[in-house]
Amino acid sequence: MLFVFQLIYHSICQKPIFLVPGLLGSILHGSVTEKKRWYCPTFQDQDVWINKMLTVPPVFNCLFDFVGLQWNNNTNEPEQVKDVNLSIVDFGGLNGVSFFDTPLLGMSFVPYYKPLINKLKTQFQYEERIDLFGIPFDWRFGVHQKSDYFEKIRQQVEDAFYLNHNEKAIMIGHSMGCYLLDVFLMNYTTAEWRNKFVDKVILLAPSFGGSFSAFYSLWTKRPPVVSILGTFPDTIGTMGGIHAHMPNYDIFENDILLIEKDGQPKYAKDLVEVLIENGKINHDMNKILGVHEKWFSQKPSPIDLPVKIVYNSGLKTPKILNLTNDKEEIINGKGDGIVNAEGPEYVCSYWNDIECLDLNSNGLIGSDHISMLYSDKTLNFILEQIDETLI
Incomplete structure (x- = not known):
């Protein structure tokens, strides 16, 4: 009897779900035809980000060479570097959003949406490309995606609506996926x-309010989340996905984010100039950054739909760079370790028809920017929104 009920529920009542990953969260696949360094590989038709074979020293330098961008003065647009052609995989499917890492000997080790996908399949009988869809995107370009990409999302949502008996979509984003x-x-x-x-x-750990970590990544030339890999001065300053996350001018308007050697405070609106003055970004990098300034120079647009947010304000999160001492000092604020709490708190205060869950946790597991995706508290909150009979 239960099986019959599940079949009826699946065929009549299921709302299609769309999963949008964050910065660095979509697998990139393609070819590299010329070497920049003697030890770098060339290849055709291969997963690149994040391929475990490319994360060992010194080859990880090649990995970041591959995912850099350059400015095209003819089109006035950022583009892939010469001899590199990468793109997302499995738009609409789940292969591009289930794990951070690509398979090695058939196995992936760092889950992204996989725990949520498993629950959706086992508890609600969701099926890939029927009522469960992945929406990967080329995070190198930030939210500055081509209009035909957004048209693909629109068409996928419409197709799912009709496929599922006119059921409306539930759209789930994490981090930069919320921004997108x-x-x-x-x-x-x-x-x-x-x-x-x-x-x-x-929206899970939404980042559309920006983050000090993005500024600091440009300052240090270290990638966010995986800063342990080292500095990549030719690449980090070209990544639109980092640029998009500069602290929002309005949300951080009155917050000191940097203290100069002479004690002069600097605010969100000053940080681009600070990067230029200190030689952290060159002319072309500044042009790539400029295509995102229209987004971080204004408040995120309120979404006129029911919005549910999960974020964390309980972890020490870098917020201020203090240069008054001989050694650079980081002063922490609140957040999830990567994204400052100011962005989520702003939308939770000012958007309409919104419900927010602040994990308010300083735990080692389940509260930081990534692992909150795996926590029972987050997963249960999501499942309750999908099946409102659980609320």
Whole structure:
């Protein structure tokens, strides 16, 4: 009897779900035809980000060479570097969003949405490309994606709506995936479209308020999240996904984010100039950064749908760079270790039709920017939004 009920539920009541990963979270696949360094490989049709074979020294230098961008003065747009052609994998499917790492001997080790996917499949009988979809994106370009990419999302949502008996979508984003959803929904769709095709939006550790960590990544030339890999001065300053996360001018308007050697305070609106003055970004890097300034110079657009947010304000999170001492000093604020709490707190205070869960945790597991995706508290919150009979 239960099996019959599940079949009826699956065929009639299921809301299609879309999973959008964050910065560094979409697998990139393609070819590299010329070497920049003698020890770098060339290849065709291979997973690149993040391929475990490319994360060992010194080859990880090649990995970051491959994912850099350059500025095209003819098109006035960022583009891939010469002799590199990478793209996302499995748009609409789950292969590009289940794990951070690509398979080695058939195994991946660092999960992304995999724990949530497993629960959706086992508890609700969701099926890939029927009512469960992945929306990977080329995070190197940040939210500055081509309009045809956003058209692909729109078409996928519409197709899922009709495939699932006119059930509206639940769109789930993590980190920069929340940023991308905000840009997509409020700039590439109409209110009429949203009301027809989207039921609600679930945002996990949303980063559209920006983060001091993005500024500090540009300052140190170290990648966010995986800073342990070292410095990559030719690449980090070209990554649109980092640029997009510069602290938002409005949300951080009155917050001191840097203290100069002479004690002069600097605020969000000053940080681009600080990077230029200190030689942290060159002319072309500044042009790539400029295409994102329109996003971080204004408040994120309120999403006019029911919005559910999970974030954490309980971990020490870098917020201020103090240069008054001989050695650089980081002063912490609150957040999830990567994204400052100011962004989520702003939208939780000012957006309409919003429900927010602050984990408010300083635990080692389940509270930081990545591992909160695996925590029972987060997963149960998501499942309750999918099956409101559990609330």
